[in-house]
Amino acid sequence: MKVEAPKKRVKPKVGAKAQSAPAPTDDRNRREGVLRAAARLFRDQGFDGTTIRQIAGASNMQSGSPFYHFKDKQEILATVMEEGLSAGWARIEAVMERDLPLRDKFQALVRAHLETMHGTDSDFVPVLQHDFRRLEATRRRKLKALGDKYDRAWQEMVDDLHAAGLLKRGGRTARLWVMGAINYSAQWYRADHDRGLDLDGLARDFVGFFLEGGK
Amino acid sequence: MKVEAPKKRVKPKVGAKAQSAPAPTDDRNRREGVLRAAARLFRDQGFDGTTIRQIAGASNMQSGSPFYHFKDKQEILATVMEEGLSAGWARIEAVMERDLPLRDKFQALVRAHLETMHGTDSDFVPVLQHDFRRLEATRRRKLKALGDKYDRAWQEMVDDLHAAGLLKRGGRTARLWVMGAINYSAQWYRADHDRGLDLDGLARDFVGFFLEGGK
DNA sequence: CCTACCGATCGGTAGG
DNA sequence: CCTACCGATCGGTAGG
Numbered sequence: 403m404k405v406e407a408p409k410k411r412v413k414p415k416v417g418a419k420a421q422s423a424p425a426p427t428d429d430r431n432r433r434e435g436v437l438r439a440a441a442r443l444f445r446d447q448g449f450d451g452t453t454i455r456q457i458a459g460a461s462n463m464q465s466g467s468p469f470y471h472f473k474d475k476q477e478i479l480a481t482v483m484e485e486g487l488s489a490g491w492a493r494i495e496a497v498m499e500r501d502l503p504l505r506d507k508f509q510a511l512v513r514a515h516l517e518t519m520h521g522t523d524s525d526f527v528p529v530l531q532h533d534f535r536r537l538e539a540t541r542r543r544k545l546k547a548l549g550d551k552y553d554r555a556w557q558e559m560v561d562d563l564h565a566a567g568l569l570k571r572g573g574r575t576a577r578l579w580v581m582g583a584i585n586y587s588a589q590w591y592r593a594d595h596d597r598g599l600d601l602d603g604l605a606r607d608f609v610g611f612f613l614e615g616g617k
Numbered sequence: 618m619k620v621e622a623p624k625k626r627v628k629p630k631v632g633a634k635a636q637s638a639p640a641p642t643d644d645r646n647r648r649e650g651v652l653r654a655a656a657r658l659f660r661d662q663g664f665d666g667t668t669i670r671q672i673a674g675a676s677n678m679q680s681g682s683p684f685y686h687f688k689d690k691q692e693i694l695a696t697v698m699e700e701g702l703s704a705g706w707a708r709i710e711a712v713m714e715r716d717l718p719l720r721d722k723f724q725a726l727v728r729a730h731l732e733t734m735h736g737t738d739s740d741f742v743p744v745l746q747h748d749f750r751r752l753e754a755t756r757r758r759k760l761k762a763l764g765d766k767y768d769r770a771w772q773e774m775v776d777d778l779h780a781a782g783l784l785k786r787g788g789r790t791a792r793l794w795v796m797g798a799i800n801y802s803a804q805w806y807r808a809d810h811d812r813g814l815d816l817d818g819l820a821r822d823f824v825g826f827f828l829e830g831g832k
Numbered sequence: 833c834c835t836a837c838c839g840a841t842c843g844g845t846a847g848g
Numbered sequence: 849c850c851t852a853c854c855g856a857t858c859g860g861t862a863g864g
Contacts, residue, residue, distance in 0.1 A: 429833095448664075448751070451665040465858095465859095469860065469861080470833055471833095475859065475860090532747060578802070580798075582804070583795075586796075589797070610785070611791060612785075612794075669843060670841090670842080680842095680844095681850075684843090685850095
């Protein structure tokens with residue numbers, strides 16, 4: 403029941419269909435392709451609203467083929483979330499380690515998170531917000547641990563801002579209002595729709611709205 | 618194709634099962650029961666993650682019976698959203714018509730919206746956030762019109778606050794940051810979990826965090 | 833990774 | 849509103 407079948411690469415048939423020959427690292431690329439396609443579809447239609455056949459189709463595969471790369475649909479969802487969250491955390495961590503004036507650091511943090519939310523191939527945040535609860539309990543706990551690191555970093559920032567007199571309040575709800583405002587942008591911000599408001603502009607607007615003083 | 622079958626009340630069988638006799642207004646009550654059950658299930662599992670059989674079961678019906686009250690699953694979803702949004706709008710409108718000091722009015726507006734989001738039998742806001750896009754285009758447009766009224770009321774409030782020097786900025790993004798922060802509470806606020814922080818306290822905390830001056 | 837397929841489940845309907 | 853049911857679709861698998 404817990405035995406992992408050793409998945410071995412089957413050598414592709416030659417000839418037959420005159421398609422461009424698969425590269426050596428093809429397997430990994432195909433797997434990534436599945437993840438990207440799945441992330442986009444989950445974002446647009448939700449986990450339950452997306453079928454394996456759609457994911458396969460968007461990855462130029464036949465309906466059963468995603469299961470060559472993933473055990474089941476749940477594993478695709480979990481992987482989308484884990485890889486996305488890890489990439490996002492790396493951005494946050496990088497900012498937290500920088501030595502910047504507090505206000506600039508906050509803006510960099512906001513900008514980093516906006517990049518994670520709205521950047522290219524970053525469809526996973528809406529998926530996370532939307533379908534976190536569809537994950538099996540075990541996977542959910544694992545992701546939660548990553549999410550807690552996120553929260554701690556933001557809490558530290560919010561409390562520092564408050565201590566420096568830049569933010570009206572600190573504490574849990576202050577963090578939640580701040581992060582909520584940013585996260586909710588998943589519902590309304592579209593780079594191609596909000597012309598003239600790119601991610602830099604959005605971060606600046608946000609910081610200007612929340613922090614005391616400044617312009 | 619567009620013909621509405623005239624649904625007539627079938628008189629319930631008497632005797633047989635010795636259950637409490639159905640009241641005269643039973644149909645409407647049953648219909649409401651379906652809506653409440655569906656709203657709760659949609660909130661917890663999403664539209665696509667919820668089956669008609671679950672809705673029926675939670676309403677003490679057999680699997681095909683919800684279709685006695687609703688044409689199809691989409692109509693259940695749309696009705697949940699429409700009734701919820703209408704009830705929410707009524708609360709907003711009532712506050713906007715009151716003659717209050719601006720700060721108090723804002724707090725009342727926030728409180729009203731929190732009531733809509735977290736009050737008893739108000740499961741529809743998460744559903745709306747979550748599954749708005751699963752609605753058919755026609756129904757979506759209809760709901761959008763209602764949502765626009767919502768947005769206009771909040772925009773007016775935000776701009777008034779800005780004009781009065783109580784809010785750092787006005788305009789579209791200011792409204793979106795404010796509303797986003799509130800709406801995101803759907804993801805974290807639970808009355809039974811956040812002990813000591815009821816909806817009044819939450820509204821006060823919110824206003825205190827966002828408005829200039831005050832305590 | 834494809835072909836062919838299966839069992840389960842789902843939304844919905846007829847007929848009372 | 850129940851009973852009995854259908855066609856479609858879905859996640860997943862065997863076997864190559």
